[in-house]
Amino acid sequence: AGVMGVQPVVTGTRMPVSVILREAANGLTPNQIAKAYPAVTVEQAQAALDWAAAQVGDARLVAAE
Numbered sequence: 001a002g003v004m005g006v007q008p009v010v011t012g013t014r015m016p017v018s019v020i021l022r023e024a025a026n027g028l029t030p031n032q033i034a035k036a037y038p039a040v041t042v043e044q045a046q047a048a049l050d051w052a053a054a055q056v057g058d059a060r061l062v063a064a065e
Helices: 017-025 028-038 042-056
Strands: 001-006 007-009
Touching: 007 017, 017 028, 017 042, 028 042
Parallel strands: none
Antiparallel strands: 001 007
């Protein structure tokens, strides 16, 4: 992933990885994301998801009370 400002972006595009993550969280597949955002290929969408998963690694999320 590249960086635009402080946000990681899909390499070779200005598409923030956060957009890919949001769409995946809403149930879209990499194929559907690529169709919705023509600047991003299926492979780039999957790579963004893989990159984000690697960044999280073994981090633990704690629910706010």
